[in-house]
Amino acid sequence: MIFNSVLSTTRPGGLKLLTVGMLALIVAGCSTPRSTLVDRGDYIVDTTHPAKGQNERVRFLILHYTALDDARSLKVLTQGQVSAHYLVAKNPPLRDKKPVVMQLVPEDMRAWHAGVSNWNGRVNINDSSVGIEIVNLGFTDNMLGVRTWYPYNETQITALAALTKDIIKRNNITPDNVLGHSDIAPLRKQDPGKLFPWKRFAEMGVGAWPDDATVNKYLAGRQPSAPTDVLTLQKALHQYGYDKIPQNGELDKETRLTISAFQMHFRPTDIEGNADAQTEAIAKALVEKYRT
Ligand SMILES: [Zn+2]
Structure with a gap:
């Protein structure tokens, strides 16, 4: 949603890759490794030694x-x-x-x-x-x-x-x-x-979803709408990724809103934010699939 976002106005700095004036030179002879030099105008960068320790910036x-x-x-x-x-x-x-x-x-x-x-x-x-x-x-x-x-x-x-x-x-x-x-x-x-x-x-391969069998395992024969222990659900949601959910065993405003957000994503038929057995089972199934 567009409105009410609190935004940082920090501009990204110094991270943009410059590819102008690329110049590749092969070291004389047939020895390895191959030296690759990139001309950046007033200086030259040697990219011969790429580190193993790197991954995508977008997560x-x-x-x-x-x-x-x-x-x-x-x-x-x-x-x-x-x-x-x-x-x-x-x-x-x-x-x-x-x-x-x-x-x-x-x-x-x-x-x-x-x-x-x-x-x-x-x-x-x-x-x-x-x-x-x-x-x-x-x-x-x-x-x-x-x-x-x-x-x-x-x-x-x-x-x-x-x-x-x-x-x-x-x-x-x-x-x-x-x-x-x-x-x-x-x-x-x-x-x-x-x-x-x-x-x-x-x-379609876009986003997470729990496996039915694992959800049923954690439901353990309970009615989906049966009330469950609030602290148990808070812990499972925190473990899955909802970092700010309180860990106090109380169905307070912050806990309800976070449970409701989770339900909108994974159990949209009831998004009231109650701590029920099905919500707990889904959360635990997601933790088992993606966090262990
Ligand atoms: Zn938005």
Whole structure:
């Protein structure tokens, strides 16, 4: 969601790779290793000795809804203090039968979409993520307080499937690091909302999902809606990645909001934030699959 993000305005510095004026020289004779020199204008860099200790800077893929229409989404995300790497329109146009998505920020630059955020021991997720905003109005509450969520359409799903698979592959992003804004900021965000089809995306290879058999093992014959020990659920959610969930055994406001964020992702039929047996079983199944 675009509004209310607390943003750092720090610009990335000194990390941009310069590839101008590349000059490769082969060491005289046939001896190895091969020396590769890169001319950067006033100095030359020798890249002969690449370190084994390195990995991708991008670790996370974060999904959002904009809660605005197409025109306002584009304006806010290009002219304001928030941005995202990609914007998927309400009805992405087709070109050569392929959906067109908008890229607003290059992937090697930092976009301002996550705000204050935490996941699995990491903070400031803007530093290490690619962010996708999807045009969707989110939800509306009527006068009786009944909430209606807006669905995503098939054109958006098709565009997102291709886009997310490509980003994940190029950046080696693990399934448990494909997340919603509500996962990394559960106390203040609800996007991409309970109607984002996380299970369908997991079946396409995008994002995490627990195995049914493991969920049943941890359910251990209990009714899915049966109340469960709050501290046990808090511990499981903390172990999976929700770093800020209290560890006090109380169903306080922070705990409820975090449980609800988890339920929006993995058990959207009931997102009330109660500590029930099914939520605990899903959390433990995810820990077993992705954290051990
Ligand atoms: Zn968001």
